[in-house]
Amino acid sequence: MTCWFCTKASRGSCAFCGRGVCEDHARFGPFVLDVHRSEARSRTEALVVEDALQCGTCKPRPQPVPMPELD
Ligand SMILES: [Zn+2]
Numbered sequence: 146m147t148c149w150f151c152t153k154a155s156r157g158s159c160a161f162c163g164r165g166v167c168e169d170h171a172r173f174g175p176f177v178l179d180v181h182r183s184e185a186r187s188r189t190e191a192l193v194v195e196d197a198l199q200c201g202t203c204k205p206r207p208q209p210v211p212m213p214e215l216d
């Protein structure tokens with residue numbers, strides 16, 4: 146795979162959109178791996194990777210988007 150932004154070989158792919166990114170174009174930021182409900186503490190918790198690979202171009206929404214048609 147090559148980088149989405151240039152012609153170099155990609156070092157990885159964006160955690161959110163899957164675009165390939167080389168070391169020049171890689172950005173790092175938090176990525177929510179999983180969200181689960183903790184019954185013991187009766188609150189919702191998220192498992193977050195602090196420095197996941199990102200392309201820096203896509204804009205993940207901070208909140209999940211409701212999809213009532215799939216309910
Ligand atoms: Zn690049």
Ligand SMILES: [Zn+2]
Nearest residue numbers: 159162200203
């Ligand atoms: Zn991306």
